[in-house]
Amino acid sequence: MSGLEDVVACETSICRIAVEEDRGVLEYRGYDIHELAKNSSYEEVAFLLLFGDLPSKSEFESFKEELAMKRELPPQIIGLLTHLPPFTHPMVVLRTAISYLGSMDKHIQYKSHERSIEKSISLIAKFPTIVAYFHRIRTGQNLIHPREDLSHAENFLYMLHGEEPTETMAKSLDLDFILHAEHELNASTFAARIAASTLADMYACIVAATGTLLGPLHGGASQKVMEMLREVAVPWRAESYVREKLENGERIMGFGHRVYRKVMDPRTIELKILAKKLADEKNPKWYQISEAIEEAVYKYKGLLPNVDFYSASVYANLGIPDDLFVNIFAIGRISGWCAHVIEQYENNRLIRPRAEYVGSQQRRYVPLSDRE
Numbered sequence: 001m002s003g004l005e006d007v008v009a010c011e012t013s014i015c016r017i018a019v020e021e022d023r024g025v026l027e028y029r030g031y032d033i034h035e036l037a038k039n040s041s042y043e044e045v046a047f048l049l050l051f052g053d054l055p056s057k058s059e060f061e062s063f064k065e066e067l068a069m070k071r072e073l074p075p076q077i078i079g080l081l082t083h084l085p086p087f088t089h090p091m092v093v094l095r096t097a098i099s100y101l102g103s104m105d106k107h108i109q110y111k112s113h114e115r116s117i118e119k120s121i122s123l124i125a126k127f128p129t130i131v132a133y134f135h136r137i138r139t140g141q142n143l144i145h146p147r148e149d150l151s152h153a154e155n156f157l158y159m160l161h162g163e164e165p166t167e168t169m170a171k172s173l174d175l176d177f178i179l180h181a182e183h184e185l186n187a188s189t190f191a192a193r194i195a196a197s198t199l200a201d202m203y204a205c206i207v208a209a210t211g212t213l214l215g216p217l218h219g220g221a222s223q224k225v226m227e228m229l230r231e232v233a234v235p236w237r238a239e240s241y242v243r244e245k246l247e248n249g250e251r252i253m254g255f256g257h258r259v260y261r262k263v264m265d266p267r268t269i270e271l272k273i274l275a276k277k278l279a280d281e282k283n284p285k286w287y288q289i290s291e292a293i294e295e296a297v298y299k300y301k302g303l304l305p306n307v308d309f310y311s312a313s314v315y316a317n318l319g320i321p322d323d324l325f326v327n328i329f330a331i332g333r334i335s336g337w338c339a340h341v342i343e344q345y346e347n348n349r350l351i352r353p354r355a356e357y358v359g360s361q362q363r364r365y366v367p368l369s370d371r372e
């Protein structure tokens with residue numbers, strides 16, 4: 001019961017996660033994550049999550065076109081990004097910008113399925129632009145405006161770095177977005193659904209989710225993993241580092257999972273392969289340290305890496321700054337959040353659980369004048 005472990009809080013047809021025959025299972029709308037990772041694209045997965053089925057060729061083309069057209073930000077949002085202190089965490093920036101986008105939407109309240117889809121597509125399209133623009137503003141670089149001819153992942157890397165990414169880089173980030181797009185009732189998605197159950201507007205639901213994702217026990221773990229990789233610095237130090245941390249009762253970031261527990265998170269399987277591929281082509285250092293840490297954590301605590309662990313070395317090799325790691329997670333997850341908000345709106349009952357009261361009862365009020 002603590003932490004709502006194993007409590008089923010709602011029905012969903014968006015995502016299934018399970019442990020079956022000692023194997024972690026993850027399916028988006030019934031499609032296995034490994035099959036999607038191999039064959040799909042982030043845009044297609046976003047369509048699948050929002051609409052429930054894979055798109056036809058023409059549906060896919062018009063969905064991609066609509067996403068690409070909605071990438072640019074209103075000037076007010078760019079103004080906001082220039083006014084926020086440059087030391088603001090980019091996830092704080094993201095949630096502030098989402099809230100501001102809500103203030104500019106005259107039809108903010110939930111009205112219909114069509115309106116919710118429209119808002120979702122706009123948010124999915126704008127997330128990468130908010131992140132890339134803020135990063136360029138805080139580092140004193142000119143803004144690189146989105147291009148409609150590039151894919152979601154390609155365009156993000158182009159806006160961030162100011163040059164078109166190689167095919168390997170774009171494909172790697174696309175795969176990462178697919179793997180992060182959805183994960184049932186994780187903390188941030190639950191936060192979004194709780195907000196949606198009050199019929200709060202879409203932006204409020206996504207702000208709730210974005211704020212929740214930043215916590216280090218959730219998406220914030222990937223940035224902490226990178227801090228650890230930098231601290232360990234060389235593979236041979238991994239074992240003593242891990243032993244010492246565990247002896248001090250500290251948690252190793254990027255390890256453990258509430259649902260998968262003793263089986264490998266299926267996303268980790270894909271991310272480890274991706275991290276190795278990028279390590280072979282770019283810098284092998286982060287992958288080598290990661291592997292040594294993985295071995296040591298398993299040896300001393302029997303824990304397996306989760307989605308945030310190998311993401312860190314993938315992002316480092318894509319040239320993404322450490323404090324944007326959680327934002328990359330959010331850019332992928334926004335499609336899953338929106339799908340859940342819509343599902344909640346359309347089969348809604350207020351989420352209002354109970355708490356077991358364990359505090360004092362029936363205390364006698366003593367007036368302030370009679371207290372010491």
Ligand code: CMC
Nearest residue numbers: 216217218219221250251252253254255256257258306308
């Ligand atoms: N390092 C060291 N020990 C751990 C860790 C860890 N990362 N994770 C779990 N444990 C231990 C914990 O101390 C406990 O040990 P014992 O039984 O000896 O007291 C046992 O494993 C069970 O832990 P728990 O706290 O009951 O597990 P939980 O289901 O409540 O927590 C978790 C899940 C993900 C919050 C936790 O594993 C953790 O804190 N991991 C590190 C942060 C992290 O990587 N978060 C990303 C989560 S996955 C993706 C996402 O959602 O973003």
